[in-house]
Every structure is written in C-alpha cells, then in structure tokens.
Amino acid sequence: MVKLYLVAVLCACSIAASETFTVVVPGAPVIMPLGHTAHLPCWLTPAKDAEGLEVRWYRGDQFDSPMLFYRERKLVPGSQKGRASFGLRDAKSDGLRAGDVSLKLVNATLEDAGVYTCYVSSDQSYDKANVNLNVTAMGTSPLLSVMWKGDGSGNVSCESEGWYPKPTLQWSNQDQTLDAKGIVHRIDTSGLVSVHSWILLSTPSRVTCSVALSKEEERQGIMDLQMHPGELENVFFEAAEYTCVLFKYA
Numbered sequence: 001m002v003k004l005y006l007v008a009v010l011c012a013c014s015i016a017a018s019e020t021f022t023v024v025v026p027g028a029p030v031i032m033p034l035g036h037t038a039h040l041p042c043w044l045t046p047a048k049d050a051e052g053l054e055v056r057w058y059r060g061d062q063f064d065s066p067m068l069f070y071r072e073r074k075l076v077p078g079s080q081k082g083r084a085s086f087g088l089r090d091a092k093s094d095g096l097r098a099g100d101v102s103l104k105l106v107n108a109t110l111e112d113a114g115v116y117t118c119y120v121s122s123d124q125s126y127d128k129a130n131v132n133l134n135v136t137a138m139g140t141s142p143l144l145s146v147m148w149k150g151d152g153s154g155n156v157s158c159e160s161e162g163w164y165p166k167p168t169l170q171w172s173n174q175d176q177t178l179d180a181k182g183i184v185h186r187i188d189t190s191g192l193v194s195v196h197s198w199i200l201l202s203t204p205s206r207v208t209c210s211v212a213l214s215k216e217e218e219r220q221g222i223m224d225l226q227m228h229p230g231e232l233e234n235v236f237f238e239a240a241e242y243t244c245v246l247f248k249y250a
Contacts, residue, residue, distance in 0.1 A: 020124070020125055021044045021045065021046065021048060021099070021120070021122075021125070021127060022044070022045050022127055023042060023043075023044060023118055023119075023120050023127040023128055023129045024042070024043055024044070024045050024129065025040075025041060025042050025118060025129040025130065025131045026041055026131065029131075029132035029133065029134045030131060030132065030133050030134065031134045031136060032108045032133065032134070032135055032136070033108075033135075033136055033137065033138065034108060034109070034110065034135055034136065034137040034164065035107055035108065035109075036107075036108055037104060037105065037106050037107070037108070038104070038105040038108045038112070038133055038135075039087045039088070039089075039102060039103070039104055039105075040057075040087075040102060040103040040104075040105065040116055040118070040131045040133060041089045041090075041102045041131070042089075042100075042101050042102050042103065042118035042120075042129065042131065043089055043098075043099050043100050043101065043102065044099035044101070044120065045099070047098055047099045048099050049096070049097050049098075049099065050096045050097075050099050050100070050101055050120065051073055051096045051097060052073060052122075053070075053120055053121065053122050054070065054071045054120065054121045054122070055068070055069075055070040055071075055101045055118075055119070055120050056068070056069055056070075056117075056118075056119040056120075057084065057103045057116060057117070057118060057119075058116070058117050058119070059114060059115065059116055059117070060114075060115070063117075063119070066079060066119075067079070067081045067084040067103070067105075067116075068081075068084045068085065068086070068103060070086070070101075083105055083106040083107060084103060084104070084105055084106075085103075085104050085106075086101065086102065086103070086104065087102045087103055087104030088100060088102060088104075089102045101118060101120060103116065103118070103131075105133075108133075108135050109135065110135055110137075110164055110190075110191045110192075112133060112135055113133055113134055113135040114132070114133060115130050115131070115132050115133075116130065116131045116132075116133060117129070117130050117131075118130075118131060135164065136164060136165070136213055136217065137162060137163055137164040137192055138162075138163070138213070138217055138219070139160045139161055139162035139163035139167065139192070139193075139194070139195075139211065139219065140160050140161055140162050140219070141160065141219045141220075141221060142158045142159065142160045142209045142210075142211050142219060142220065142221030143158070143159050143160065143221065144156060144157070144158050144207075144209055144221045144222070144223040145157050146223065146225065149200075152202065152203060153200055153201060153202045153203070154200070154201055154202075154203065154205075154225050155198055155199075155200055156198060156199050156200075156201055156207055156223060156225070157196065157197070157198040158171070158196070158197050158198070158199075158209035158211075158221060159194070159195070159196045160194065160195055160211045160219065160221075161188070161192065161193075161194035161195075162192050162194070163192060163193045163194070163195065163211070163213065164191065164192050164193055165193065165213070166185050166193050166195075167193065167195055167211050167212055167213050168211070168212055168213075169183050169195050169197050169209065169210070169211050170209075170210045170212075171197070171199050171207060171208070171209055171210075172207070172208045172210065173201075173205060173206065173207055173208070174206065178199055178207070179199075180197045180198070180199050181197070181198050181199055181200065182197060182198065183195065183196075183197045184196045184197070195211060197209070201225055202225075203225045203226060204224075204225060204226050205224075205225040206222070206223070206224050206225070207222070207223050207225070208220055208221070208222050209221045209222075209223075
C-alpha cells in the first residue's frame with residue numbers, strides 16, 4: 001500500500017510539472033502605424049501545444065469581456081470583436097501547436113493604443129503577461145510660407161498635420177539649429193495632432209523645418225529666402241531702364 005501511494009504521488013507531481021508554463025511577451029512596446037495590422041507576440045515557455053489550453057486577450061479589467069477567447073479547442077463565438085484573431089510570433093512559427101498564442105489586430109486605430117493582457121490557463125496552472133501597443137501616424141510634409149516685413153526680413157511659418165502622438169518640430173539653417181519663436185500643437189476631432197511654428201529670418205537664407213516622431217519617422221520642408229519682393233522690383237526696374245538706354249544708343 002505504501003509503495004502504491006508513493007507511485008501515485010510521484011505520478012501526480014509529474015503531471016503537475018508537465019502542465020507548468022510561463023507566458024512570455026516582448027520587453028519593449030509594439031509600435032504600429034495607424035491603419036496597419038498589429039501583431040502582439042505572446043508565447044509559452046517551455047514550448048508546448050496550446051490547442052488544449054484556455055487563452056484570453058483582454059484590456060484593463062475586462063477579463064470577462066475579452067477581445068479574443070479560446071477554449072476547448074475553439075474560439076468562443078462572439079469573442080473576437082471583429083478585428084482580433086490569433087496571429088504568429090514570426091514567419092517560422094507553428095502557431096498554437098508550438099505554444100504561440102499571439103494576437104493579430106487588423107486596421108489599428110488610435111483607440112487601440114494601450115496595454116493588452118495575454119492570459120493562458122490549464123487545469124493545473126495559469127500565467128499572464130502584458131503587451132504595450134503604441135499606434136503612430138506620420139503626418140503631412142511641412143508646408144512653409146513667408147510674410148515679408150518692411151526691413152527686408154521674412155517671417156517664415158511651418159505647418160504640418162495628421163501626426164500621432166505629438167511630434168517635435170525643429171528649425172535649422174544648414175547644420176545649425178535655430179530657435180523657434182513658438183511651437184503650437186492642436187488636436188483635431190479624430191485625435192490626430194497638427195503642429196505650427198514660425199521664425200524670423202533675414203535674406204539670403206536657406207531654412208529647414210523638420211517634424212518628427214523619431215529619427216526614423218521624420219518629414220522635412222525647405223525654403224530658400226533670396227530677396228525681398230520689393231528689392232526684386234527695384235532690380236527689375238533698373239535692369240529694364242539700363243536695357244532701354246543700351247537700345248537707345250545702339
């Protein structure tokens with residue numbers, strides 16, 4: 001009897017150990033452009049078949065209303081919220097059979113940005129981990145315009161719209177950073193951000209306005225300030241008069 005009891009205990013421990021797993025997610029946020037398909041990686045270690053496990057993807061405290069709910073080897077009807085489904089951690093993944101329980105989210109919106117919980121459970125254990133999704137939007141190329149002042153200088157403005165999150169704006173002249181007189185951000189009804197700034201320059205000048213979310217996500221606008229329109233009129237007038245004189249004595 002004692003031997004049978006020990007065997008039973010050992011078997012139970014062996015089964016429990018085989019059911020133990022850890023849910024693993026990336027340490028860095030997932031960054032996805034607006035309107036693209038987001039893949040939120042989540043997998044089990046050690047790798048094991050997840051087809052017989054329960055999987056939930058949910059946000060905040062919405063455990064009972066998950067975006068994706070998988071149980072008894074099938075997706076629970078009505079749980080996918082339209083755009084959510086199982087995805088792949090990478091192109092070589094074998095999916096659920098290899099313990100890959102990643103989430104695929106189609107047509108990412110600004111409202112999709114935030115923290116997602118990947119929850120996996122079996123009859124003996126469970127584990128969960130959070131994935132942070134950042135949704136970005138690259139705005140329009142900066143539009144530069146100039147208003148001339150009486151002293152021959154130009155008030156150059158730079159404007160760009162359609163960004164998310166709030167972008168930076170920087171003025172430069174060749175390799176030199178210039179101080180802007182003001183930078184204003186505005187949020188439109190869709191949640192996208194526009195930015196506007198201006199700077200006072202003398203002629204001649206070549207100025208660049210750079211709007212960016214990062215070094216890899218940047219747009220630039222360039223303007224050459226060569227001469228005040230009033231000065232141009234004087235030059236054209238003098239040139240015309242000189243040509244007329246030459247023609248007269250030719």
